[in-house]
Amino acid sequence: MVTKFVAPDTAGTAPGSVAPDRITQFVETLKDQGIAYVRFEMPDLHGVSRSKVVPIDKVEGYTRKGLNFYGGTLALDTASMVVSGAGLHEERKYRDHMIIPDLDTVTPVPWLDRTAKVICDPQWSPDDPLTVAPRYVLKSLLDKAAEMGFDVMMGHEFEFYLLHGETREPLFGGLHIFNNIRNQYVPELDQLLDYLRGSGVDVITSNCEYAPSQFEINFGPGVGLRGADKAFTFKNAVKEIAHRMGYLATFMSKPFADRAGCCCHFHISLLDRSTGKNICVDQDDPDGLSPTFRSFIQGILTHAPAMFPMIGPTPNCYRRLKPHTFAPSNISWGIEDRSAMVRVKATRDEDTHLEMRAASGLSNPYLTAAATLAAGLLGIQHQYELQPPVDGPSEDNPDLLKFPQTLEAALDGLAADTEMLSLLGEDFVRLLTTVKRFELARFHDHITEWERQEYMEIY
Incomplete structure (x- = not known):
């Protein structure tokens, strides 16, 4: 099992323009460490990994020229259905694009023999990147933060259910958060941690969560894109490893009506680019918060309605956001x-x-980060004054504005926020909105078991 890579230094090079000698070094390093296959992975609109497996003798060629992918992959919905009007299918004659590996993201895949993976960015050509790709959207916002003098420290904290693979039912019952036996209820949980650590995810804690068979595995933060890359690797690794072990791991927001939902608590701070110091703290402030950080917080509050299609991207997400549920x-x-x-x-x-606590466990880590950062940066740009906190738990205050109650309302909130539209990119928002409204149409066409049970006999 490979435990460490020494990737070539690609700092200061644009995506898709790594120097040829560095590509040669990259491939030789993989060969020296016994790697036989490299998975080229592209994060899709939903945060799911879309990949192709490349034998090591073909890696150099695809790294130099790019690996062909269906160009509409980013405009597939959650069922991988082609969404017309999204801008990437018929508008491009259903052509391919190329995915270009980011050599700094190469990591082992320790549950597979002699295999590594690398995260890739899509482009139509070297001069025409797909700016609607979630990873690109976050890159552009990190560049905006850098122009304003900030680096961004971020960390994603996920909950998920580990279920029987065939029945999709919990492994155990009861409410036993942090219970010692449930923490390591099956030996595969120990193996899962080993695999995650071997794949470059720096696990810091692991425990069972509030609901039966619900777990939380936390890992350290990262600066900039690497923080989101780690979250992408974590989620897809948990799903894949659990599947290979005969289980189903799900980050679905609310898989059971009578049990806790799954969140993504997103942690973020800003660093001074010149000194590396945390700019969020001010020892002279009564709460220890700097004016810049206060404006950043208010930006999130002011632009919160526009954030929700990215932090709560499915109809199911809105079932989780209820008072007195730790959400x-x-x-x-x-x-x-x-x-x-x-x-x-x-x-x-x-x-x-x-800690921004409203995101769903199934949210795309790149888009959760992008939405939060965009809103916060707008707060700094406009020097928003932070509204006072309320006494007691916020959820008990009837005067505070409620979240959007549906994905439809969330999409309307994004459409109404011209500043967020501009920062996120109109082409990206068009893609996201078109795909999500297509999914909603399918959702509303579906006849549920509840409807059949409730109405079939009485009427």
Whole structure:
């Protein structure tokens, strides 16, 4: 099993333009470490990995020229149906695009023999990248933050259910958060942790969560794109490893009506690019928060309605966001308020940051980061004044604006926010909106078992 790669230094080179000698070094390093296959992976609109497996003797050629992929892959819905009008299918004559590996993202795939993976970016040509790709959208916002003088530290915290592969039912019952036996209920959980660590995910804690057969595995943050890349690797690895072990791992927001939902708590702070210092902290402030950080928080609150199609991208996501369920339900902030949308970790030191708690466990990690960063940067640009927190748990305050109650309402909220549209990119928003409205049409056409049970006999 390969445990470490020494990737070539590609700093300062544009995507798809790595120097030839570095590509040669990249391939030779893989060969020296016994790698026989490399998986070229592209994050899709939903945060799912779309990939092709390449034998090591073909890797150099595809790294130089790109690997062909169906050009409409980013405009497939959650059932992989072709979504007309999304801009990438008939509009491009159903052509291919090329995916270009980011050599800094190569990691082992320790549950497979002699295999590594690398994250790729799509382009029509070297001068025509697919700017609608979620990873590109986040890159552009990180560049915007850099122009404003900031690097971005981020970390994603996910909950998921581990279920029987055939029945899709929990492994155990009861509510036993942190229960020692449930933490390592089956030996495959220990193997899962080993595999994650071997794939470059720096696991820091693992435990069972509130609901039966629900788990949380946390890993360290990262600066910039690497933070989101790690979250992408984590989610897809958990799904794949669980499948190979005979289980189903699901990050679905609300798989069971009477049990806890699955979240993504997104942690973010801003660093001064020139010093590396955390700019969120101010020792002279009563709460230890800098003026810049206060404006950043208010940006998230002000533009929250527009964030929801990215942090809650399916109709099921809105079943989770209810009061008194350890999930937020209104646009709010507070210091250590677990019921608020924005929970501020005001530690008065370099660890000061915020935790945006409204994202679903199934959200695309690149888009969760992009939505939060875009809203926060707008707050800094406009020097928003942070609204005061409320007394008591935020979820109990009837005066606070509620979240959108449906994905339809969330899409309307995004369409109405011209500043968020501009920062995220109109082509990306068109793609996202077209695909999500297509999914919603299929959702509303579906006849549920509840409807049959409720109405068939009585009427």
